[in-house]
Amino acid sequence: MVTSMTGFATETGEAAGHAWVWDLRSVNARGLDLRLRLPEWLSGLEPKLRGRINENLSRGNLSVSLRVQRAETGSPLEVDREGLAVVLKALQEVEAGAEASGFVLGPTGALELLGFRGVLASQDRMEAEPDAAVLDGLVGSFDTALASLVGMRRAEGDALSLVLSRQLDEIGELTARAREAAAERQNSAAERLRQNIRLILDNADFADEGRLAQELAVLAVKADITEEIDRLEAHVGAARELLRAEGPIGRKLDFLMQEFNREANTLCSKSGSADLTRTGLDLKAVIDQMREQVQNVE
Structure with a gap:
């Protein structure tokens, strides 16, 4: 299952004369980076909130902010x-x-x-000991906001999965085209090689024709891209399995993208034909596009 690292959620609540707004925003990151901005008098909530976040998210840069207001009683300004x-x-x-x-x-x-800081009672100093009803309400509404965020990340992940699947289809098609081009190149190259060998043998005196055959065989092996194509096809299959797997898959997909890129680079360097080179470059373009999308997968 693909889950995106991008999402946001807002949740409001009120209890015991207090009203608040939770704001959660998540973007992609290499790990799970949390930034919590809470009023000072509610800083004790942070460990509990971090625990809930760790239970639901494994990657992403998550920013959490809480704004709390207390219902006015009497004068709108209160001197500290x-x-x-x-x-x-x-x-x-x-x-x-x-x-x-x-x-x-x-x-x-x-x-x-x-106008000096601390002269007026701020929201950060509203409660020396927060009311239990306020704390329960804050945690409950945070859970709701977190669930909304997770839901949005999953919904975006579903859309992202479709994009990745289409890109894998394209990589598979280009790999098949590369196999066909490689087979055609191999047949024509083999014929040219036979002609060149006959020409060389007819016009030169070699003391060791067996050594010549060995060297030519080594050159043929170096130009062969069958293994690269086989590995590309295997990577496509592995990526499809990951898209169906449960749990976070972003790091595994990112590793596969590196392998895709390595095989495509080798294919281009060993192509030896214009058609195969064009196919290799098309492969690299799609792989780069897919790699950008993978950066947002949890």
Whole structure:
């Protein structure tokens, strides 16, 4: 089964006067790379979330973000008295240092103070001990978002599987064409070789005709591409089996693509005919296209 590494999901929820939005986005990666952005007061959820992700995903660069808002009660702005005290103390130290250096700073207004980080109660400091109902709701909605993400990756994987299957069909057809071209080349090359041997033997005196035959046989073996074609056909069969297999197959497919490319390169270097060279280049083009698609397979 082909599963894509690309997908996204969004899930909202609310409980105990809190509302939140989960945002999950996944792209391809060599391994499983996780980036979780949670409010500081909910950082304790991270191990649990990582465990759930590891149970469902094996590869991909996954970004998880959570935004939480608390229902307003009374004034829409709430001053963090501890944070304000820290800012005022720092302000006094700055003013004292400036005065000691001969500088006079202008007065600081209330609006300016409100702009300092920590003066207003932030969402990260909403709860010293998060409410159990909030935690349960957050985890439940995260599970829903994760399931949606997995579903999207599988749906995209189904579409990707069709693309890969078509590309394997094309590789199979080109390999069959290469076999036919190689057979035609072998027949014509054998006839030319026989003619050249007769010409050489008729016009030269060789002390060891057996050695000449051995050297010619070695040249014929070096030019033979039967093994490369056989391996290409075997790789096509192995790739088709992987597309039907359960579990992550991306790394195995990527290895096969390297083998495909190696055989196609060897075929081109040993082709010896224009038709076979064109077929080899067409093979390399399709293999490169398929390799790009494989990079997104989990």
